[in-house]
Amino acid sequence: MDALADLLDGARARGAFLLRAVLDPPWSLRVQDRSPLTVVAQWRGEAWISFDDGGPTRLGPGDVAVVRGPEPYTVADHPSTPPRVVIHPGQRTTTPGGVDLCDDMDLGVRTWGDAADGETVMLVGVYQLAGEVNRRLLDALPRLLVLAADSWDSPVLPLLASEIPRDRPGQDAVLDRLLDLLLIDVLRTWFARGHGEDGPEGGDGDGEPPWLRAHTDPVVGRALRLLHNNPDHPWTVAVLAAHTGVSRAALARRFTDLVGEPPMTYLTGLRLDLAASLLRDERDVTLQAVARRVGYGSAFALSAAFKRVRGVSPAEHRASLSGVA
Structure with a gap:
């Protein structure tokens, strides 16, 4: 994708x-x-x-x-x-x-x-x-x-x-x-069209997000595609660097400069967004199954990350979408 x-x-x-x-x-x-x-x-x-x-x-x-x-x-x-x-x-x-x-x-x-x-x-x-x-x-x-x-x-x-x-x-x-x-x-x-300037079509925003612009970079773009295509893989900066043909330090610096956050921080956000979508769209899937599909080793690890980043637990997130208090 x-x-x-x-x-x-x-x-x-x-x-x-x-x-x-x-x-x-x-x-x-x-x-x-x-x-x-x-x-x-x-x-x-x-x-x-x-x-x-x-x-x-x-x-x-x-x-x-x-x-x-x-x-x-x-x-x-x-x-x-x-x-x-x-x-x-x-x-x-x-x-x-x-x-x-x-x-x-x-x-x-x-x-x-x-x-x-x-x-x-x-x-x-x-x-x-x-x-x-x-x-x-x-x-x-x-x-x-x-x-x-x-x-x-x-x-x-x-x-x-x-x-x-x-x-x-x-x-x-x-x-x-x-x-x-x-x-x-x-x-x-x-x-x-890359709108981002003030005006009737650009609103008051900054145009396309940095990570989308970074997608055209030969190194960072490849790293992004790897993360998006395989978010459940046990990625590290070193493994990503090996796949993109640059050093770990060079990838971390270039990724952060273009995307606005380090590779592993970006991956965490990507995994949690995917988890939130699965919790929303597949009502019967267990938290353990969601954790495996997005790259977490256990339901506990996913729940801890979800709560830390989003401020609510996965169960609370799922309940909010069904109108359950």
Whole structure:
């Protein structure tokens, strides 16, 4: 698996929140749902996205924005419009004063807003649980990135638009996969173009992650491919160096300079992300089996590393994805 494919494989929606937002100006939404990642596709009209400490970014028809949480932000018809709706965790909506709006703004199947045929239509997909998007993918993204309509062409967006308001058996699974496909299509295009400068397509981030740029280096790129293709191998810096044809010191220095962290630190993060994905996707697999598949000698060793790096145990991580306290 190449490095970019491995990165993009980190997006796996599970019961993601999707809707069509239909609104008439003036409107303004204060989003403080603390979701890890949100995709906003501007289907009709325009919108402005702004953070408390930054200027607004415009979305025109066909533009797609990816917003990395959990920082709050505002989406409005104009930057000067004050918030009229607040979106809380769990996608609960209220007025700024706390009056519930969920029923008042319900316009039908996965359709929400203040006008059935409003001037503005947005398609919104929310990854609500941190485990739906792995850490490396979140770390690779800026706080906000926007892909302009005239800079790409995707068949996924119109398909998602047609599927969101449908009510059919298995529809949630269909929408989850379409959201993943849309996100992957957007990010693949964005990474390929190396956006990172301030502006409408670069957001406020640093462009593609350092390890992705390092993938083109003849030495570090080979080391990365070895780690990604065989994360369960008992790698050491010395073994990696032997496979890449340089000294241990040279590999460690070059890897750290290009990737931003030492080889074994990178491998730990890669293994734990893989473990988190297995815990998410294979609900019946034992922790011992997960440990073996990602290169840990025991369930205890994996659990200790998982808790140290992620702050929760593997069992707590798995429970959080199923809504179990």
